Amino acid sequence: MSASTIDADTSRRNLRTGLYAMLFALFMLGLGYAAVPLYDLFCRVTGFAGTTQVASEDDAARAAAAGVNRTISVRFDASTASGMPWTFKPDQVTETVRIGERDIATYTAINNSDAPITGTATFNVEPAQAGLYFQKVQCFCFTEQTLQPGEEVRMPVLFYVDPAIEEDEFMADVEQITLSYTFHRAKQPVSNGRAR
Structure with missing residues (x-):
C-alpha cells in the first residue's frame, strides 16, 4: 500500500x-x-416536585360526580421574589374542601411602586406527591399580570382535589395540602395580562 x-x-x-x-x-x-x-x-x-395539574371544566364536572365524601384542608401561601415591589397574600389562609368539588381561592396583589409592573407567578404544592391530584381549572398563574402604580387586584384560583387521591396509599395520611405562589417580575411586559 x-x-x-x-x-x-x-x-x-x-x-x-x-x-x-x-x-x-x-x-x-x-x-x-x-x-x-x-x-x-x-x-x-x-406532578413531580409538587407541580399542579391543569384541568378543564369537563374534568372538574367528572370529579364532582365521583361523589367522594372526604374533606381535606388546603393551606394557601404567598410570597414575592426579592426586588418585586408588590404586596401579595391569600385572602384566606386555610380552607376545608370536599375532594372532587370545585372551590375558589382568591389572592390579593398590590403594586407598591410608582410604575407599572408585570409579574408572573410560580407555584408548587406540598407534599410534593399531592401535585398529581391538585387540579387547577383557572388560575392567575397561567398568564402574566400587569398592575398599575398603587393598583390592588384580587386574583382567583378555581381548583379541585382529584378523587383519585383516595386510591393513592401514599396520600392516605395527608390531611393538608399547601398551595404556594411566588410572584416574580416578568422578563417582558405584556400589553393586557391582568386578572379580572
Whole structure:
C-alpha cells in the first residue's frame, strides 16, 4: 500500500470522526435546548416536585360526580421574589374542601411602586406527591399580570382535589395540602395580562 493511499484513508477517517463529533455536538446542543420544556412536561404529567395539574371544566364536572365524601384542608401561601415591589397574600389562609368539588381561592396583589409592573407567578404544592391530584381549572398563574402604580387586584384560583387521591396509599395520611405562589417580575411586559 502506497503512502498516498494511507494518507487518503487517514484523511477519510479523520473527516468521518470530525463529522461524528460535529453531529454529536449538535445533538447535545439540541438536547440542551429541549431539556427545560421536556422537564416541564414531565413535571406537569407526573406532578413531580409538587407541580399542579391543569384541568378543564369537563374534568372538574367528572370529579364532582365521583361523589367522594372526604374533606381535606388546603393551606394557601404567598410570597414575592426579592426586588418585586408588590404586596401579595391569600385572602384566606386555610380552607376545608370536599375532594372532587370545585372551590375558589382568591389572592390579593398590590403594586407598591410608582410604575407599572408585570409579574408572573410560580407555584408548587406540598407534599410534593399531592401535585398529581391538585387540579387547577383557572388560575392567575397561567398568564402574566400587569398592575398599575398603587393598583390592588384580587386574583382567583378555581381548583379541585382529584378523587383519585383516595386510591393513592401514599396520600392516605395527608390531611393538608399547601398551595404556594411566588410572584416574580416578568422578563417582558405584556400589553393586557391582568386578572379580572
